[in-house]
Amino acid sequence: MASSSFSRSPSRSPSSNQVLICHCGEPAPLHTSNIPSSMGRRFYGCGRYPVSLRDELLQTIDRLERELEKSKAEERRQRGMFVGTWLSFSALWCCI
Numbered sequence: 001m002a003s004s005s006f007s008r009s010p011s012r013s014p015s016s017n018q019v020l021i022c023h024c025g026e027p028a029p030l031h032t033s034n035i036p037s038s039m040g041r042r043f044y045g046c047g048r049y050p051v052s053l054r055d056e057l058l059q060t061i062d063r064l065e066r067e068l069e070k071s072k073a074e075e076r077r078q079r080g081m082f083v084g085t086w087l088s089f090s091a092l093w094c095c096i
Contacts, residue, residue, distance in 0.1 A: 027047050
């Protein structure tokens with residue numbers, strides 16, 4: 001997923017009827033910064049950037065953590081079956 005943000009100086013900003021397009025193809029609306037180092041500064045940024053990219057990343061992390069837990073549970077189940085089977089065969093072999 002490609003997304004980016006970019007800034008333009010006021011002298012190069014588009015006229016009111018133009019819409020900037022990010023290199024990913026999404027509209028790049030005008031934003032106002034709210035971080036302390038550049039508070040109030042205006043910039044054009046990809047419409048997908050701050051929210052959807054972060055949310056998608058967090059969802060991916062959550063999905064991978066769930067998959068890992070399922071894999072670990074399946075491994076524990078299979079290990080238990082293996083040990084149980086081995087003990088059963090061991091008991092039968094000793095009795096022969």
